Amino acid sequence: MSNGPFEIDVDTLGNLRPISKVVLSLGSNLGDSAAILQEAVDFLAETPDLMIVDVSPVYESSLVGEGPEQGDFLNMVVVAESTLEPLTILDRCLAIEENFGRSREVRNGPRTLDIDIIMVGKRISEGDIELPHPRAHERAFVLVPWHDVDPNGEIAGHGPIAELLDDIDASVLTPRRDISIQANTGF
Ligand SMILES: Nc1ncnc2c1ncn2[C@@H]1O[C@H](COP(=O)(O)OP(=O)(O)OP(=O)(O)O)[C@@H](O)[C@H]1O
Ligand SMILES: Nc1nc2c(c(=O)[nH]1)N=C(CO)CN2
Numbered sequence: 001m002s003n004g005p006f007e008i009d010v011d012t013l014g015n016l017r018p019i020s021k022v023v024l025s026l027g028s029n030l031g032d033s034a035a036i037l038q039e040a041v042d043f044l045a046e047t048p049d050l051m052i053v054d055v056s057p058v059y060e061s062s063l064v065g066e067g068p069e070q071g072d073f074l075n076m077v078v079v080a081e082s083t084l085e086p087l088t089i090l091d092r093c094l095a096i097e098e099n100f101g102r103s104r105e106v107r108n109g110p111r112t113l114d115i116d117i118i119m120v121g122k123r124i125s126e127g128d129i130e131l132p133h134p135r136a137h138e139r140a141f142v143l144v145p146w147h148d149v150d151p152n153g154e155i156a157g158h159g160p161i162a163e164l165l166d167d168i169d170a171s172v173l174t175p176r177r178d179i180s181i182q183a184n185t186g187f
Contacts, residue, residue: 007019007081020083020120021053021080022050022082022117022119023079023117023119023146023150024080024118025118025142026077026114027074027111027141028074028111028112029071029110029111030110030112031112033073034058034179034181036113037076038182040096040100041181041182043099044080047084049083050084050089052079052183054078054079054150055079055181056076056078056148057177057180059141059175060072060073060173060174062172068106071110077145077148078183079146079149079153086117086123086131087127089120097111100113116142117131119136119156132155139168140168140172140173141173143165143168144165146161147161147162
């Protein structure tokens with residue numbers, strides 16, 4: 001899959017809307033994380049004008065970066081196609097996070113659900129959203145699952161994820177083959 005926009009959609013008013021590749025990183029380390037990830041993917045699949053192309057395997061890892069003592073994360077990546085604007089996708093992701101009672105009281109604290117927007121086509125930072133996600137290129141919990149389902153993926157400004165993987169320690173991740181998240185698109 002290219003990084004798009006690579007196709008055009010025509011809406012009911014006849015407007016042309018570019019279809020962009022969207023990559024999302026989902027993480028959870030509070031509550032029943034496997035069930036939360038499945039429900040989050042279900043909510044994403046119900047989003048109008050966003051079509052899930054693939055969901056990755058799930059990996060477990062300890063907190064990357066600064067933060068209080070907390071449980072290990074489950075992480076996965078969703079690859080989709082969408083005509084939505086990045087800020088509309090962000091609003092939808094924040095609403096899905098809130099549905100699981102996501103709290104931001106403790107900075108970098110444990111979270112029921114975190115959805116990071118890794119990229120929307122070749123779009124770059126605009127307003128309240130940083131694109132591509134500024135830390136995605138150095139995060140094993142993003143690059144490894146993404147590469148599993150999209151080996152030719154690229155991050156604008158950083159290059160092919162297959163090459164970025166050479167610079168990270170993937171051994172920090174434990175594959176959770178006992179957990180399988182499905183994209184139930186209803187078709
Ligand atoms: N690409 C992006 N994906 C998600 N949120 C973004 C993005 N760019 C900017 N934001 C803003 O940053 C906020 C995300 O803050 P949050 O507390 O979830 O960060 P985090 O996921 O804990 O840390 P990190 O940004 O290192 O992944 C969102 O509310 C949103 O307004
Ligand atoms: N292992 C792991 N570490 C993290 C994660 C995460 O999802 N998994 N998310 C972060 C902020 O988004 C910071 N650190």
